[in-house]
Amino acid sequence: MKLSLLAVGLGVLTAMQTSSAVDRLEGRTFVTRSPAVGANGMAATSQPLASMAAIEILRAGGNAVDAAIAANAVQCVTEPTSCGLGGDLFAIVWDDKTQKLYGLNASGRSPQLLTLAEFERLGHKTIPKYGMLPISVPGCVDGWFMLHQRFGKLPMEQVLAPAIAHARDGFAVTEVIAKYWAGGVEARSNQPGWADVFLVDGRAPAQGETFRNPALASTLEKIAKGGADEFYRGDIARQIDRFMRDNGGYLRYDDLANHRSDWVEPVSIHYRGYDVWELPPNGQGIAALQILQLLKRYDLARAGFGSADHLHFLLEAKKLAFEDRARFYADPTFAPAPIKELISDEYAKQRSMGIDPLRAATNVEAGDPVLRDGDTIYLTTADKDHNMVSLIQSNFRGFGAGPCPPGLGFCFQNRGELFNLAPGHANSYAPGQRPFHTIIPAFVTKDGKPVMSFGVMGGDMQPQGHVQILVNLLDFKMGLQEAGDAPRVRHDGSSTPTGEAATENGGTVYIESGIADNTHRELARRGHQLKFGDGDFGGYQAIWYDADKNVYFGATESRKDGIAIGY
Template identity: 60%
Template sequence: MNKFLSLLLGITLLPLLGNAQDRITGKGFATRSAVIAQNGMACTSQPLATQVALDILKKGGNAIDAAIAANATLGLMEPTGNGIGGDLFAIIWDAKTQQLYGLNASGRSPKELTLSYFKEKGMDKIPALGPLPVSVPGCVDGWFEMHNKFGKLKMKEVLSPAINYAREGFPVTELIAFYLQGSSRYLNKYPNFKETYMPNGKALEEGDIFTNPDLANTLEQIAKGGRDAFYKGDIAHTIADFIKLQGGFLSYEDLANHKSEWVTPVSVNYRGYDVWELPPNGQGIAALQMLNILEQYDLKSMGFGSAEYIHTLTEAKKVAYEDRAKYYADPAFNELPVEKLISKAYATERKSLINPDRASRRLEAGKLKDGDTIYMTVADKEGNMVSLIQSNYRGMGSGMVPTGLGFMLQDRGELFTFEEVHFNVYEPNKRPFHTIIPAFVTKNGKPFMSFGVMGGDMQPQGHVQILVNMIDFGMGLQEAGDAPRIRHTGSSEPTGEVMVDGGELHLESGIGYDTIRALMRKGHKVTFKVGGYGGYQAIMYDAEKGVYHGASESRKDGQAAGY
């Protein structure tokens, strides 16, 4: 590619020659082998959290105990993506009953905050920061729902590692230091942010030892007093009083009335594999809609990284995301046509919208009669598997750090729309549209893989790419995550935005120039973007050999480990 074309495209392309490591096995883009173990496996985005999960397993805890322990640790160590101020979703394979369970632990909007309040203030959307986008944090209740149903160890023991790390400190990792420094530039104006996340008045750097004694105290209260210590005790009063002082509406009553919901996961069969997601208010079924469309194509013959494959994948995403923009919302407020949306017949109808030679610029949702984040996964020797995702949204969240508690509240309320006829319109005591989604795969009724790809609207796209990489292109578990990814942005959104120009197609540097040129000729606006392609963790179970395979995201600080 000559210098003029490089400047015109605004990208720097690297030749697709493999990695500098020159590995003697596996795909050229693979960073490392998958981890293989018999007795247990944990895959998280922070090596110390992975070790916490393994320690819990070795003490006699099960995968559910280990997942809660690791999540609590991640909330301390990766405050840029998650914490007890956010929400949680999980899919759990229970070895005893041999079935899947889904948990929606997302919180609701304040009961006393109405749509008219925003309109009277002249707002055209819910702000990203401050007290107004704060919804009830569902994470802690989610932990106790999981633990009450499946846990083995006492919660004091489960939360002990996170409490110890919060009190004694831990070294900040490279990626989290980068995110903390970026967040500090715009969040340091909010009360208690500097005191909690900027010790000595400056942003944390890689290797700095970070302690959070306030969070240690909060977790100790939760370990001792259970979920009610968070939702009905002093912690709840502190949160409510702080938000009121900041001009917000989240109240003690909102917290005290919160409850999670056990839901039935939904699935489609993709080339012999049953892929499971949670129903809305999350976006998981977008992945199922995309898979139903893609199953109608011979992707294997197209070849990984080809223009034909990337075009087909991108157009399937655009089609599915139009339905996502219109129909995905809190099912307690609407009759959602989930069964129709994920049906094979509907996918056949929607496939007709895809032109194999031209990128679409504008699409419509189907006409139906019926109305940053962390991902982690753990498996144990009994065969229990947990697929868990947890987030504050928009990185660290709202900027609201209640005094003396050591964590930031989420800003998920930003994901409502003000369009009064929309399924996802803002209403009091309603769960907003959610981006975070765990996934699970079974084959012949048995567990095959627990996995997820964190990262906003990248998540359904990431789920699909991982599965296609493995099922259609024959990649291994780690290879499927290391493979160059694509991300399409600019689709219509549940917050009211409408795609009118086809959006943008972002490609990682491993995609060759010939492919990029062919995609541009089909009408795609191709850009090179650093980051934003998600964070992957996965555990695959080989039933024949009785071993787990673990993989972790090479783009982050993560680790897969087993024993």
């Protein structure tokens, strides 16, 4: 890279730069389409029935929070390959009445009966992906009711009605979900109850086949009437307790009864004239902020989208942020992270000294932010009153751990897999602790006003995806849909909060088609290990509010089944 690319300031955008039809059809190596537009409301999800449910709720007088809960509940029915009542939830809400962002951490904690000594007795050095050991308390349902109690308008019976109908009457399975469904069978078919809930005649439902889940319909009806208490302190909780006792699990009634979600303060950094907001750990959202703080030092617009300089600096910044992620990100109740320092300009300046503009790093370590002397779903909704919701919910690893209690219609998440079993680590396993989390919602404001709610699903891809979307929008001036359709890269091989060490060769860079051959050659010359078209590049949804026109633009992920609908 030439030194002239360093530290060049950019003008502030006054509105989203939308591409013209000619721009979209010519001069690009990738295909995109128009964003959805709506003046009264918008929903963008990864499953069409979920987007339709959100719009149905908005048109019935509900607000963005009602619509988000309705959409998520429908996805728990129609997209069990990624989310469900047995998973966790995080959300960022813009409340127009108070002109403020609110963050909700609705992630669950580890069972009190399960200890490090038990893992040692069982001979585990890491936590298994499937079965009873990675199960933590599901936070999703409590998250719905926390959001609804504070912001909701319509009764929960009405909000959950679309999901109940799809579970009882059935829905046609979409293409991408059918693929993930089939891919989840081998690992879980021997888990108690899983095949009874999710297989049809011993197989996954095919694309276009109607699938019904009457047990889940019944569970949702009970929750709609009895609230979160029904799930955490009522008959459902007692059924879960019996199932765990009968099958060697560790989760108990008291774990569920003592669960609570927490309102948290979102944190932000300033990037190219906008404030980018994420939630603090135990999630990984601040990794996106750390990467952006490093990228602020380079004129990416001048480098050009898809250039070697653009991707090299993106990848090197990611490596630095992820080593800090591995060391510091955890449940703040057990190991508070120095968040203010990690996302500061001063720390970014210090860390940027480790970036070689001409060579890929192969050995990256976590920094010292104290600065002493020296298969997840994402959805977003917006309403006519300018409330906006950024919500993400997941089982982890698709269907999750696998075990399904009889008669309830859902399986449990395996988020507990992301604990570290090494004593003394920030993310070390302990009873009653929240694990490190990968799912992160995001939000953008400008001058204290809402601009954009967005997210990119996909495990470790999520902060990388957040950054690439924002760079596409704010550095390369792409439109909202175009920013998601543009080819992405993903770096694997950094250290992880579970204790996995970074790979010695600097990891692998996965590249989607659409990046030029000369960029491939230059990245390889700088030492990046490349692999093409193989990997998960995430799933993007977004809503942009144009205050001048008083209209929403909506975008959805072309790599998934979803749609954005405005009205």
